[in-house]
Amino acid sequence: MSMKIPFLNNKQTKENDTEKPENVPDHVAIIMDGNGRWAQRRGLPRIAGHKEGVSAVNKIVKAAVKANVKILTLYTFSTENWKRPRSEIDFILKLPKEFLHIYLPGLIANNVKINTIGDFDELPEHTKSAVQYAVDKTKDNDGMVLNFALNYGSRLEIIRAVKQIIDDIDQSKISLDALDDHEFSKYLFTNGLSDPDLLIRTGGEQRLSNFLLWQLAYTEFWFTDELWPDFNEKSFSVALEEYQRRKRRYGGI
Template sequence: MSETQTIARREAAPQPCPPPAHVAIIMDGNGRWAARRGLPRVEGHRRGVEAVRRSVRAAIDLGVRYLTIYSFSSENWRRPPAEVADLMGLLKLFVRRDLAELDAANVRVRIIGDREGLSPDIAGLLIEAEERTARNTGLTLAVAFNYGGRQEIVRAARRLAEAVAAGTLRPDEIDADRLAGALDTVGIPDPDLVIRTSGEQRLSNFLTWQTAYSEYVLIPDFWPDFDHGAFAAAIDEYHRRDRRFGGLSEKAG
C-alpha cells in the first residue's frame, strides 16, 4: 500500500464524537437505595455525595464542560425536618471538605436557585464556593440548590417587569433571548443531555426552560450507584440520538 493510500485511509477513519458540552443530572433514589439495604435515609444521602464526587471527576475525564446537579429542590423543604437537617449538614460538609479539591482541579462552582430566606450559614457557604472558584476555567459545576424551574422563570419575568416599570426596557424588547438572560443560568449553555437515575420518568421542575431540546437518558440504578461507567454509557446513548431541533434529520439525507 502506498503512502498516499495510507494517509487517505487514516483521514477517512471515523473520529470520536465530541462529548456533550453540558450534562444535567437529576440525582434520584438515595432514600430507596438505603431502604433496600435496611439503612437510614441519611446513609443514602451520604453515599449520594460520594456519587457526586465520582461524577465531577468523570465529567472532567470525559471532557464535559458544564455539569449541573439537582441537589435540593424548592419542594424538598416539605420533607421531614430531621431529613432536611441531615441534607443541610451534608451540604456544609461537602463545601468544607471538597471545595479545596474542586478549586485545585480548576472547577468553577455556580449556584442556581432562590437564595432568599436561606439561613446565613448556608448562604455564606454558597457565596464562598462561588467566590473561591470564580476565576477557574475548567469544568463549570452548577449546583441547583433551593431550585425550581417554574420559580426560576417567575423570578426572571419579575426582573424583566421591574426593568419595564423603571423605563430601562420596552415590552417589545422582551424575547426568548432576553428572558434566558434573566434566568439563573445566564452564561451557561442549555443542557445537551439530561440524566435521571432511579428509573423515574419525569423532569421534576428541573431546568424547565433550558431543557426544551435536551436529550434524556433514564437510568434504572439509584443515584448512589452512579459511576464513571454509567456516565460514559449515558453519553454513548446520547451520541446515538438524532438531534433535529424541529428540523429534518440529517440521517434522512
C-alpha cells in the same frame, strides 16, 4: 484542562490520546434521585442514602472533568424538598458543607468553578457560607463549571423572571417588542450558562420534577433505574455514549 476519557472512543491509540473526544455534551444536567430508596432497601435511615450520594457526586464530577464536559448542573435541593421531614432537610442542607470541606482542594486542583442557581437567600446560613466560600475560592478558575441547583424550582424561576421583566418594562429598561426567548433567558437563574445538552435522571422515574423547564426545551433525556448512590463513572459513560449516538435536529430535518 483537556483530558481524554478512554470509553468515549474505541479507536483511541497512543498517538491520538491527547485528542478531545467527539460530540461530548457541553452541558450535562442530572436529577440525582434514589438516595432514600437506596438506604431503605438496606434497612438504613434515609439520611444514610443522602450521605452515600455525596460520594457519587464526587465520582461523577471527576468523570465529567475527564470527559471535557463544560458545565455539570446537579439538582441538589428543590423548592419542593422543604415538604420533607425537618430532620432530613437539615441533614441534606449540611451536605454541601461536608462535600466541599472534603473535595474542594481537588476541585480547585482540577480547575473547576463552583456556581449556584436557585433562591440562595432562603438557605440556612451554614449552607450559604460554605457554598459562597467555594464560589469565591474558584471564581478565577476557567475549567468545568460545577453548578449546584440549591433551593431551585423552575416555576419559581419563571415567575420571578416575569416579575422582573414587568418591572423593567415599567422602568423603560426593556421594551415589550424587544422581548424574545434570548432576552427572556437573561432573567433566569441560568443567565450566562448554555442550555443543557443532556439530562440524566437516576432512580427509575421519568419526569422533570420542576427542573429547568425552560432550559430543557431541546435537551436529550436519558433515564436509568440505578439509584443515585449506585451511579458511577461507568454509568456516566453509558449515558454519554447514548448521547453521542443521537442526532439533534432542533425541530429541523
